[in-house]
Amino acid sequence: MLLDFEKPLVELEKRIQQIRDIAEDTDVDVSDEIRQLEDRATELRQEIFSNLSPAQRLQLARHPRRPSTLDYIQSIGDEWIELHGDRGGSDDPALVGGISRLGGIPVVMLGHQKGRDTKDNVRRNFGMASPGGYRKALRLMDHANRFGMPILTFIDTPGAWAGIEAEHLGQGEAIAVNLREMFGYEVPIICTVIGEGGSGGALGIGVGDRLLMFEHAVYTVATPEACAAILWKDAAKSPQAAEALKITAQDLKSLEILDRLLPEPVGGVHNQPVQATEILKTALLEELQSLLELSPQERQQLRYEKFRRMGVFLEG
Known part of the structure; x- marks a missing residue:
């Protein structure tokens, strides 16, 4: 999938490849020309991805080739064992989780899982x-708290399922219980927005001691399309809403909601997923070591204070 703002860069890269192909066929030395074009491509890539609008970052957050929760879990963890079911008759494939090790530390990892193609x-x-x-x-997090295992959550959803059946099954209650219980857990909790963090669907696994986000990820109370439809009755105004x-x-x-911003490789994590995985694993290990030095009571108090500070403002 090619995004609009990536087209000039892709066209330049195609041009470089065409010159290489012609040089191979004609045995002409064009190394200087190729070097100049490659330098220009590097500059253009840096220029494009350092000046993205919120709407463009949203496009990157939704990119179909962006690594998913399972991609990260299977890359950063050892001995990954996926666990299934809520013990109430349901096993939702949109939210996955299980037991693993991170740097030798037993942990529970869970997160939203988007598909890799239309069928998935x-x-x-x-x-x-x-x-x-x-x-x-909630079942997996209760397990983690019972056995003293840190909880790592990965957020990537446009929002919780908003169907009528979801309301019949108690969507609001399920999310609210998770919020309440996550505040009381004694183990460290690290939440990472890896793509799109939308509304209560994100918050349902988003209460933690640390909130991390990739550079081009987004976190919002409602999708810009929904916000534009509500405010202006026009979803086409979503770029203004995103801003x-x-x-x-x-x-x-800048609003002090995010604890750590994870830089993405130039071009986005979908272009260099291995490097992105290394960035994420390093950050998680550093934050986890820091949290493990605190007592459960200290973590709970800091977690409480962290969320109490959100939304506080002064009028001049």
């Missing part, structure tokens, strides 16, 4: 979890 997206409901998914997450909502990692860092 339909099966996983595009990463929009049902009440059963949040109850499965106003302050959805980017940079915005959330």
